[in-house]
Amino acid sequence: MTNSGKPALGVGMIGYAFMGRAHSQAWRNARSYFDVPAVPRLAAVAGRNEAAARDTADRFGWESVETDWRRLLERDDIDIIDICTPGDTHAEIAVAALEAGKHVLCEKPLANSVEEAERMVQAAQAAAALGVRSMVGFTYRRVPAISYARRLVEEGRLGRIVHVRGAYLQDWLVDPESPLTWRLQKERAGSGALGDIGAHIIDLAQFVTGEQLTGVSALTETFVRERPVSDPSLVGTSGISGTSAGNGSATRGAVTVDDAAVLVSRMSGGALATFEATRFATGRKNSIRLEINGTRGSLAFDFEDMNVLNVHDATVDARDAGFTRVLVTEATHPYVAGWWPPGHVLGYEHAFTHQAVDLVTAIAEGTDPRPSFSDGFQVQRILSAVETSAEREGSWTPIGGARVPSPSLS
Amino acid sequence: MTNSGKPALGVGMIGYAFMGRAHSQAWRNARSYFDVPAVPRLAAVAGRNEAAARDTADRFGWESVETDWRRLLERDDIDIIDICTPGDTHAEIAVAALEAGKHVLCEKPLANSVEEAERMVQAAQAAAALGVRSMVGFTYRRVPAISYARRLVEEGRLGRIVHVRGAYLQDWLVDPESPLTWRLQKERAGSGALGDIGAHIIDLAQFVTGEQLTGVSALTETFVRERPVSDPSLVGTSGISGTSAGNGSATRGAVTVDDAAVLVSRMSGGALATFEATRFATGRKNSIRLEINGTRGSLAFDFEDMNVLNVHDATVDARDAGFTRVLVTEATHPYVAGWWPPGHVLGYEHAFTHQAVDLVTAIAEGTDPRPSFSDGFQVQRILSAVETSAEREGSWTPIGGARVPSPSLS
């Protein structure tokens, strides 16, 4: 089967930075490597900086450029709105797009607050009734090793899950002279390591186990509480203290988000869990770690070796048991058949193509894709509970709506 | 220098099971591989089961056997009492031995309660004033990779510590048909995974960082709450429910300790920490993991690869930086010069020899060895805080006497 002669789906992407580059490649690759039922068309990229948007269009083949994202909602040739902007803009854009009848792919975290996220869920549910689809960009779910891990759990290969160990470790803020950016300001970013990377590892843990966190005891910390302000225009705005130090050193502004968060939890199936998100784990660049222990087997994953899933099968005789290093590059692994022969490893951006393929497939087939806005909302409630618990020195904070655990195996 | 012509120190060991075998080897090896200032003499092994004690004596060369440990305290040819019995007997034996003027090596955990531990500390301090030494058996401190890790921290190679990640993972209780033993009964064992293995990883974290836990938010769980009773004599005793199931299955008794514990903490230097101790981490046999991130570098250790310490130096240019897999088998690594050439790896029991060497050296040189009973007491207080926090659903529980953290780096 080829992709020619199939219906097209016009994509309008908002934002063109890091995520814009990853998404552009994905929309382009979907038809190149997969037999999709509908073919994404790179219709328009929108951004306030027209030159930058045009450069992105030029590099990736977007057909047109808009400087006002609202224009995308008015265009008939655009079917999908792809939101790659900071979190404080998600709710407004997504709700408007859904109300305009556009399918929406929204980068994570879904929103900067539970309230915004809840509004987005309502808009998504109303739109779904009319056949309009929505999806949140927890892209790591579609790393083949992670999708494969999910399948193993679904097949019962781990038995009942008793332990979850999740961590997302980076180190780009260790240097106290690293400058203050919007990511370190609560108004723009919502939270720090917690929402930016903690959201991913929490989503992954829930996705792979098929269970939910039921509550948390959490601590957070901001190790460097003031940083140099490289952009003078920020001074005077909320949170920028503007202390111009005497001895020639730069103006400094307050960091108003967490640098790191740690928490313990109970999963809805009774497992104990630990999670950690930090930008201060010196030497760890993008270490997304997930370990799951069940009564029949275990899993271990680290994104720094993303093509590998370590799997332990406890039903094997102890003499021959151990963690098997599965190189997740076989044609029978999720998504891999579209790419290369065994052993020809995939990279970071491939999961974005899988996300694009799954979304256009869901649209073409009339099904609701996952992770849904509800999934994103549930993560948002966890992030909120983490902040609440941290404010109360780690006291147990239940997640609203989560199921009650039933821990005993006997 | 040779070991001949040196003073001897008579050792009386109480207990002959797993720990007894490890300690016997250590007392024997100390003189074989190290130039100790005083030579341990395997004077007597004591145990209620005389045949078993005699077999141990026969295998390892103990000169005599006693069936009542009190006899050891009366013998003039015994200088050191080595306590390898379950935790509920430690306090009585150790206090009596110290009062009898015997140096004491006591297996961990120091005691089953904070109160007992405190009594032992008082006895140790009183004895120390008279030149009588005491030490608690947190043996893993003397694995060369761990001792080397401590040195790196002391040298400032990690800078200020911001993260600690500790875990002690085993899996021998995953099978729900694994029988009830004294280790699963609160009266004998004090606690479960927490005191048995959690104590080790907490001690290691404090030892390597040189900092203390200041408080905890903890959760514990008993996944299998009833287990078959293989020893009928246990039925009717406290905690043994004695439900003889109808369909031919065995009598079952209640497990009264934790199977697993997870916690978050703040170190006295401001670092965030997570700890986990479990006997349910399927596929992990004796995985003692310690990761430390500092502002200048990081460490990572796993006992399942015990001869290796992974070290990251953040002062190296990013192009050439990464975790260096140091094979800790060089003559310049702690304790290694006594053994084999580089690359000829050591095993589990070698650390016990290092412990014996350090204790007899301290006795000979008149210094107080570490870890002291006070160190053991401080760990006991942490274990107690963990239990308190877990009873209160993870609420923050400070560790009495710990220093207050000062987290900000800026």
Next chain:
Amino acid sequence: MTNSGKPALGVGMIGYAFMGRAHSQAWRNARSYFDVPAVPRLAAVAGRNEAAARDTADRFGWESVETDWRRLLERDDIDIIDICTPGDTHAEIAVAALEAGKHVLCEKPLANSVEEAERMVQAAQAAAALGVRSMVGFTYRRVPAISYARRLVEEGRLGRIVHVRGAYLQDWLVDPESPLTWRLQKERAGSGALGDIGAHIIDLAQFVTGEQLTGVSALTETFVRERPVSDPSLVGTSGISGTSAGNGSATRGAVTVDDAAVLVSRMSGGALATFEATRFATGRKNSIRLEINGTRGSLAFDFEDMNVLNVHDATVDARDAGFTRVLVTEATHPYVAGWWPPGHVLGYEHAFTHQAVDLVTAIAEGTDPRPSFSDGFQVQRILSAVETSAEREGSWTPIGGARVPSPSLS
């Protein structure tokens, strides 16, 4: 800087299978992720099967399709001929293209024989005098970890090289029922594992060390000498024995190439080397291993973990030395700045983009790119020497034109 307003270079690609898919992506990605001085235009894809070629064009955005590759040579809008066909067609196409004034990128191995390769070198040299560029597709040179390894050697970080250990291990032929294909017939493929994958590891060893193999002692083996013929049209052609077995089993044909080759060598700088290429290393999928030991340091690489280079620095104090696991994803690593932040790993096909970028850069800047046809020719001579040595039971076979080694360090 953006890529708009730059000159375009029309690419005509011949072949559309595995390599065609990798090259298509590369031509497209070059402008997307890199600031290239000239922008590749996907002008035409050529192939005998028009439907297949059209599908490739549709998937990757090739502007036109040709069913006769000679048409590409006549088109003025085509500047680069990209040869992705089997080895027995390389010489004819490449020579014709160069004579037509087209720059040429030719997949490896350069040719199926030393004679063909020599003709191609002559054509390349004649063309170079006229400013026409040529390059052979030893793409793995441009995996960032490999390029970084080369830089370390150039910087003298390894000192004098004393050992090279190269292996390319696959396992897709272990099953004796795996069918006979053109890759297993000498007429089409030239050789088996030797030319297909052995060529890569030999090229990498020479590239990273900057030295040449001076001779070889080699053994080769065909473990499965007859395989089922799935394509009946092959029966009767050279090498297809056409034994139709009685009991319903398939017709079988002779495998006329090697399944595996092993060899020892001396490098021009005096190092001892071992190489291995096999399709029978059960469990190894695409394990390209290169280890180099020098007097000042060492390197170790395995493509199954392609974003990592393990580097040992022997000038570091032994206490702190070891192999450093460098995650080659920093902006200061070769090629990486074009892609993602640290820790966001790359995959198999990224090196093809680097190859495309370097070729268009060389064309734009008027320099001769490497690896040149001469480099490919030199590898071809080594492959030929391996075959000669293997026919003579491993007797030492010098490589024509290689420098004489000077092994002693003292």
Next chain:
Amino acid sequence: MTNSGKPALGVGMIGYAFMGRAHSQAWRNARSYFDVPAVPRLAAVAGRNEAAARDTADRFGWESVETDWRRLLERDDIDIIDICTPGDTHAEIAVAALEAGKHVLCEKPLANSVEEAERMVQAAQAAAALGVRSMVGFTYRRVPAISYARRLVEEGRLGRIVHVRGAYLQDWLVDPESPLTWRLQKERAGSGALGDIGAHIIDLAQFVTGEQLTGVSALTETFVRERPVSDPSLVGTSGISGTSAGNGSATRGAVTVDDAAVLVSRMSGGALATFEATRFATGRKNSIRLEINGTRGSLAFDFEDMNVLNVHDATVDARDAGFTRVLVTEATHPYVAGWWPPGHVLGYEHAFTHQAVDLVTAIAEGTDPRPSFSDGFQVQRILSAVETSAEREGSWTPIGGARVPSPSLS
């Protein structure tokens, strides 16, 4: 069962250096950790340096000291002669001991020449007829992971073996100022890396596969051909050039053995093999690597992680297959039940205890232990063939007496 009341076997050990320390521990440990049918008695240690021998006796509990090894042969209380001296003395001692009716354990390599080895085999066979046992110290066979590997091959888990990859990598000679010692002189040591460590890896490959090398194509090299002479008494003796350099530098002597050897081979079952032995692999301390690929599975081992065997099972569905990291510390693994619980790893010297246990068991049970002197002799013939091949620039040199390979699988 206990060890008391069992017959004793008096051991007389000759040599007290590195090997003497390892063997002393083994004789002592055998009864401590294993239920041996006869109990080794540390009767006497012999050495020319009486003080050194006495120190060894004092450290390990040897009952007496002799300065002439011949005295051991005359003593009735000595049943086993344990030869831990350099290779040039093995033949004389072993033959005399066997003729005196003593069981013999002889360190490897069996001898420094094929002729000596042959004489030893004859003596061993004559003695065996009288119930006198002999064994050569290829101790690494008894590392549990290696013994387990052998069992897997015996069980057919690897199918037919097609590839063997062996290497023994050390780096202690990289420094050209490292002094000349007896190990670098052909008269004493026989050969260099080849006989010292190459012998081990060749023996391991043959032991685990149950096959023999049939011939070799080999290259050897001496990278540093002169080294400083620290011991002036060596000057003037054979091979010591005595060039006293002018500018204050030390006298230098010629290195007359190989620093490294590489070879390719065919196993008797048809597999292709590569081997390497070197003291110049910078950063590798005692890296004994063995990889075996068979039609049904594969093995990979590295002594630097000696408690692990990586095992691939090709009969598992490709989706779930990979190398399983078996931690060889279960009670069902060879030798492990004598030691510690799972995950409590063993070290270098434990294999010597296993060797002692197996020898005393064979003596008590009246069976011939392996590796026999014949096994050692066969390795000696391979070493000799390697030297012959290297002298003839890698030409194929058959191993006398080896079976002919039958390579085809089809």
